[in-house]
Amino acid sequence: MMKVLIVEDDPLHRSYLHEAVNAALPECDTVIEAENGTVGEKLARDHKSAHIVMDLQMASRNGIEAARTIWKERPETRILFWSNYSDEAYVRGVSRIVPDGAAYGYVLKSASDERLKLALRSIFIESQCVIDREVRGLQQKSLGQTNGFTxxxxxxxxxxxxxxxxxxxxxxxxxxxxxxxxxxxxxxxxxxxxxxxxxxxxxxxxxxxxxxxxxxxxxxxxxxxxxxxxxxxxxxxxxxx
Amino acid sequence: MMKVLIVEDDPLHRSYLHEAVNAALPECDTVIEAENGTVGEKLARDHKSAHIVMDLQMASRNGIEAARTIWKERPETRILFWSNYSDEAYVRGVSRIVPDGAAYGYVLKSASDERLKLALRSIFIESQCVIDREVRGLQQKSLGQTNGFTxxxxxxxxxxxxxxxxxxxxxxxxxxxxxxxxxxxxxxxxxxxxxxxxxxxxxxxxxxxxxxxxxxxxxxxxxxxxxxxxxxxxxxxxxxx
DNA sequence: TAACAAGCTGCGGGTTTACGCAAGACGGCG
DNA sequence: CGCCGTCTTGCGTAAACCCGCAGCTTGTTA
The missing domain is CATH 1.10.10.10 (Winged helix-like DNA-binding domain superfamily/Winged helix DNA-binding domain)
Incomplete structure (x- = not known):
C-alpha cells in the first residue's frame, strides 16, 4: 500500500500527474493533491507522506520552501521535483536542501511520459535518485569548478x-x-x-x-x-x- | 468559416485550448497549433491568421515578441493572450505593442472555462476587448498615476x-x-x-x-x-x- | 621543512553615485 | 500677463565603488 501526495499549481498538470502515478504505480492506492506549497506542507504532515511529487514555482509557497520544511520534519521522505525549467538557480536551490542520503528526483515537464513514469518507480520504489540529463549537466558544472561558480x-x-x-x-x-x-x-x-x-x-x-x-x-x-x-x-x- | 491559431508551449495547455476553442466556437472549422513563438509567427504569416490565442513566456520566442511582428504585418489580427501571470511587466509589455483599435484580450490561465470561452467569443466574433479583472487593475494603476509609474x-x-x-x-x-x-x-x-x-x-x-x-x-x-x-x-x- | 597557490586584509587613489541648492525653461490657468 | 508647478540643467560634496599593490595567514604539495 502506498500513498502519493501531489503538490502542483496547475489543475491540468495536476490531473496529468494523477494519471501518471496511477499508471506507473499500481501498488499505490491513494493519491492526494495539494494546489500550493502551503497546503502541501500541511497534507504531508497530516498524512505523514513518504512519497511526494512536487512542482517548483507555485504562487503561494514555492516547492523549495515546502520541500525544506517537509524534509526537516521527515528527512527520509522521497520527493520528485517536477519543473518547467532547469535554471541553475533552481538546481542550486534544490541541491542545497536535500538531506544526506535522501532519495529524490528532478525531471522536467517537457520529459516524455515514459521518463516520468520511470522516474516515479525509480524514486518511490527503488529509492534511487533520478536527475534529468539536462539538469545533471548544470549540477556538474556548478559543483565542479569549470566555468561554474564557487x-x-x-x-x-x-x-x-x-x-x-x-x-x-x-x-x-x-x-x-x-x-x-x-x-x-x-x-x-x-x-x-x-x-x-x-x-x-x-x-x-x-x-x-x-x-x-x-x-x-x-x-x-x-x-x-x-x-x-x-x-x-x-x-x-x-x-x- | 473561421481558422484559429494556437501558440502555446505546453502540450497539455495546448490541447486544452484546442478543446475550448472547439466548444466555444462552432463556426470555427480549423485549428492549427504552434509550440513556440517562432513557428507561431511563421504559421500566422502562411495562413494569414486573423484569430490567435497566444501564450506569453515561451522558451524560444516569447508571446510579446511574436505578437509584435504579427501585428506589424497585419494590425487587424485579433489576439487573445493567455497567461499564467499578471505581472505588471507583462501588462506593460502587451499594452505597448497593441495597435490602435485592435481587438485583443488578456485572460489568466487560472480563469474558469466559462471565462475563457466567453473571452474567445467576445474577441473573435464581437471584436471586443476582454481584459481580465485582475490585469485591468494593474493597467489602471500603471496608466493612471496613483502609486503607478510614469x-x-x-x-x-x-x-x-x-x-x-x-x-x-x-x-x-x-x-x-x-x-x-x-x-x-x-x-x-x-x-x-x-x-x-x-x-x-x-x-x-x-x-x-x-x-x-x-x-x-x-x-x-x-x-x-x-x-x-x-x-x-x-x-x-x-x-x- | 620549504615552497607555493589561494584567500584575507589594509592602504591609497581614481571614478561613479546620490543629492542639496539654485537658476532657467515650458505649459497651464486665473 | 503674472503666478505656479513640473522638468531640466550645472555646481559642488560626501559617500560608495572599483581596483592595483603588498603584506599575512592558511592548506597543500614536493
Missing amino acids: DSEYEILVDIALGLTDRAIAKRRGLSLRSVQNRLQQLYDKLDVYQSAGDDHEDGRFNLRARAVTVAFLRKLLNYSALERAEAELQEWLDGK | DSEYEILVDIALGLTDRAIAKRRGLSLRSVQNRLQQLYDKLDVYQSAGDDHEDGRFNLRARAVTVAFLRKLLNYSALERAEAELQEWLDGK
Missing part, C-alpha cells in the same frame, strides 16, 4: 542582487570590506561583465555591479524564486540584528 | 536594471547627467528603497541602485521576459553606435 561567489552574487552595500555584505558574511570587493572582482570576471562594457572608448560603459546581476539573470543563475528566498533570509538576518 | 520612470528603471551607468543612460535618452539622477531619485522614492534601508544607524544600508532593481523584481514590475526584451533593444542601440 559557493562564495554565488553567495556574493545574491548579496549584491539583494542590493546590499559592500559594507553590509562584509558585516553579514563576517569579512573585511576589501575581501568583499575581491570577491566582487572575481565575480565580475567570471560573468564577463568587462568585455560587454565599452572596451575601447568609455562611450557606453556598464555599472559593473548592476550589470553583473542582470547577466546572472539572463543566464538563469538567478531567478525570481531564488531572489524571493534570499530576500526572506535577509529579512530574517536583519531582524536578528 | 513611462519615464519605468524607462529609467529598465536602464539601471540593464546595468547602464548614469552617463550611458544620459546619452541613450538624450538627457543631461543630472536629469538622469533626478529621475533615479524619484524612482527610489516611489519604490520605497529608503525606508527599507537602515533607517537610523548606517548599520545595514542598501545600495539604492541595485536595491531598486530587486524591489522592482519582487513587485513584478520587472521580470525575466521584460529584461530579455530590454537587453535586445539595448544591443540594437549599441550596434547602431
Whole structure:
C-alpha cells in the first residue's frame, strides 16, 4: 500500500500527474493533491507522506520552501521535483536542501511520459535518485569548478542582487570590506561583465555591479524564486540584528 | 468559416485550448497549433491568421515578441493572450505593442472555462476587448498615476536594471547627467528603497541602485521576459553606435 | 621543512553615485 | 500677463565603488 501526495499549481498538470502515478504505480492506492506549497506542507504532515511529487514555482509557497520544511520534519521522505525549467538557480536551490542520503528526483515537464513514469518507480520504489540529463549537466558544472561558480561567489552574487552595500555584505558574511570587493572582482570576471562594457572608448560603459546581476539573470543563475528566498533570509538576518 | 491559431508551449495547455476553442466556437472549422513563438509567427504569416490565442513566456520566442511582428504585418489580427501571470511587466509589455483599435484580450490561465470561452467569443466574433479583472487593475494603476509609474520612470528603471551607468543612460535618452539622477531619485522614492534601508544607524544600508532593481523584481514590475526584451533593444542601440 | 597557490586584509587613489541648492525653461490657468 | 508647478540643467560634496599593490595567514604539495 502506498500513498502519493501531489503538490502542483496547475489543475491540468495536476490531473496529468494523477494519471501518471496511477499508471506507473499500481501498488499505490491513494493519491492526494495539494494546489500550493502551503497546503502541501500541511497534507504531508497530516498524512505523514513518504512519497511526494512536487512542482517548483507555485504562487503561494514555492516547492523549495515546502520541500525544506517537509524534509526537516521527515528527512527520509522521497520527493520528485517536477519543473518547467532547469535554471541553475533552481538546481542550486534544490541541491542545497536535500538531506544526506535522501532519495529524490528532478525531471522536467517537457520529459516524455515514459521518463516520468520511470522516474516515479525509480524514486518511490527503488529509492534511487533520478536527475534529468539536462539538469545533471548544470549540477556538474556548478559543483565542479569549470566555468561554474564557487559557493562564495554565488553567495556574493545574491548579496549584491539583494542590493546590499559592500559594507553590509562584509558585516553579514563576517569579512573585511576589501575581501568583499575581491570577491566582487572575481565575480565580475567570471560573468564577463568587462568585455560587454565599452572596451575601447568609455562611450557606453556598464555599472559593473548592476550589470553583473542582470547577466546572472539572463543566464538563469538567478531567478525570481531564488531572489524571493534570499530576500526572506535577509529579512530574517536583519531582524536578528 | 473561421481558422484559429494556437501558440502555446505546453502540450497539455495546448490541447486544452484546442478543446475550448472547439466548444466555444462552432463556426470555427480549423485549428492549427504552434509550440513556440517562432513557428507561431511563421504559421500566422502562411495562413494569414486573423484569430490567435497566444501564450506569453515561451522558451524560444516569447508571446510579446511574436505578437509584435504579427501585428506589424497585419494590425487587424485579433489576439487573445493567455497567461499564467499578471505581472505588471507583462501588462506593460502587451499594452505597448497593441495597435490602435485592435481587438485583443488578456485572460489568466487560472480563469474558469466559462471565462475563457466567453473571452474567445467576445474577441473573435464581437471584436471586443476582454481584459481580465485582475490585469485591468494593474493597467489602471500603471496608466493612471496613483502609486503607478510614469513611462519615464519605468524607462529609467529598465536602464539601471540593464546595468547602464548614469552617463550611458544620459546619452541613450538624450538627457543631461543630472536629469538622469533626478529621475533615479524619484524612482527610489516611489519604490520605497529608503525606508527599507537602515533607517537610523548606517548599520545595514542598501545600495539604492541595485536595491531598486530587486524591489522592482519582487513587485513584478520587472521580470525575466521584460529584461530579455530590454537587453535586445539595448544591443540594437549599441550596434547602431 | 620549504615552497607555493589561494584567500584575507589594509592602504591609497581614481571614478561613479546620490543629492542639496539654485537658476532657467515650458505649459497651464486665473 | 503674472503666478505656479513640473522638468531640466550645472555646481559642488560626501559617500560608495572599483581596483592595483603588498603584506599575512592558511592548506597543500614536493
